[in-house]
Amino acid sequence: MAKPAAPESGRGEATKRLIVDTAVRLFRDQGYDKTTMRGIAQEAGISVGNAYYYFPSKDHLVQQFYATVQEDTAAAVEPLLAKPGPFDERLRVALSGMLDVMTPYHAFAGKFIKTAVEPGSPLSPFSAESAPARERSITVLRDVVEGSTTKIEAELRPDLPELLWLAQMGITLYWVHDSSPDQAKTRLLIDRAVPLIDRLVSLARMPGLKSLNREALKLYRLLR
Amino acid sequence: MAKPAAPESGRGEATKRLIVDTAVRLFRDQGYDKTTMRGIAQEAGISVGNAYYYFPSKDHLVQQFYATVQEDTAAAVEPLLAKPGPFDERLRVALSGMLDVMTPYHAFAGKFIKTAVEPGSPLSPFSAESAPARERSITVLRDVVEGSTTKIEAELRPDLPELLWLAQMGITLYWVHDSSPDQAKTRLLIDRAVPLIDRLVSLARMPGLKSLNREALKLYRLLR
DNA sequence: GTCTATAACACGATAGAC
DNA sequence: GTCTATCGTGTTATAGAC
Secondary structure: OOOOOOOOOOHHHHHHHHHHHHHHHHHHHHOOOOOOHHHHHHHHOOOHHHHHHHOOOHHHHHHHHHHHHHHHHHHHHHHHHOOOEOHHHHHHHHHHHHHHHHHHHHHHHHHHHHHHOOOOOOOOOOOOOOHHHHHHHHHHHHHHHHOEOOOOOOOOOOOHHHHHHHHHHHHHHHHHHOOOHHHHHHHHHHHHHHHHHHHHHHHOOOHHHHHHHHHHHHHHHHHO | OOOOOOOOOOHHHHHHHHHHHHHHHHHHHHOOOOOOHHHHHHHHOOOHHHHHHHOOOHHHHHHHHHHHHHHHHHHHHHHHHOOOEOHHHHHHHHHHHHHHHHHHHHHHHHHHHHHHOOOOOOOOOOOOOOHHHHHHHHHHHHHHHHOEOOOOOOOOHHHHHHHHHHHHHHHHHHHHHOOOHHHHHHHHHHHHHHHHHHHHHHHOOOHHHHHHHHHHHHHHHHHO
16 A cells, blocks of 8 residues: 555645755756755745755755656656657657757756756666656657557667666767757757667667677677 | 976975875775875875875866776776777777776775866866866777778778777766676676677678768767 | 865755744 | 754865975
């Protein structure tokens, strides 16, 4: 009998939300480093100790932010994927949709990734704490695959959403380091990498490449 | 008329080395967080202010460590690559050689990568400050390619060392997060990924895949 | 230029009272 | 649940000695 997942409306819950909202706003306005726990507390009209009562660390506050971005991306992209279509088009929609949502946070993202990449960090995209946001994200990519009118190799198909998610993580890593104006290079990366991925997925069906495909998939499952 | 790059032996240089050696030792023995600047200074028998006279931050101390690892890897691997041989064997030697050198620092590496991945950080493997260590590393991989008896597509050949270096970065990223005993999974990754890379390199010569190869290389050069 | 000593600052985090 | 007070840290500042 698990507790219902519905948002509670008790006093504690209200304080918690107040802290997150204030923190995210300050993060975006002044950046991660310049936003101090004292600053968040003062702006929210509470004490520092109280903030730590709800969130064990400053990093954990950022995690809420991560979840928000994933949720917003999914909400923006899923309507566009309602009707089936070619694989490459759908993948393009998902990837550039994510980029659109993340763009306002580009300056902030550098600090975010710093803690996200640390092994054992709750912010790591691979951590148990990030599972909901990760699942949400993979669901979108599963939608990309399932609504695709392009033929996809049967053995590859079940793993493809997760592989695409990994590619998405790679693109995000590139994006964070992308200092070109308006992150134009990342846009270019998506524009040109999507057709390449599309061709790779098609090639996986070729007789000469099937064994390579199989080997790679086996290795992936082993290491995951 | 640049200053000669030879290691100086003045008093300042000796102090600098003393600080780095002490720091790296403490990092390895007690971890990054538990090693304080005060602790390093005390252990080295100098003042805190003196440490900051030579190194602008604690992070910069870690960079020296990065350079050391690259140098040790090159020194360990290059003798094994003196005689030409098959590409896959040579690549295997280079990658597992790096892993051997890094193994004692696995626990420490998590903290290291945290700052290394931050955009603009001097510790980033892509930064100007890391250029010497990066070049050292790519040189080894160029050696892998050049001494290879396997035929390599002419168009791919000049970029291959850098691409292999990127793969090496990816393996390192995986290794840092690898919590299996003795990082067995990363060993497995190298054992099984090397033949796959070998096959991919061979496949790049196939007529049907040449255009894909060319497109991918063009994109890579554009984004680098 | 190299180095010491010490204090001070701002921050993330914690302890313990209410 | 919420507060105030305090700790330990990276880092900076000051004032000077060799």
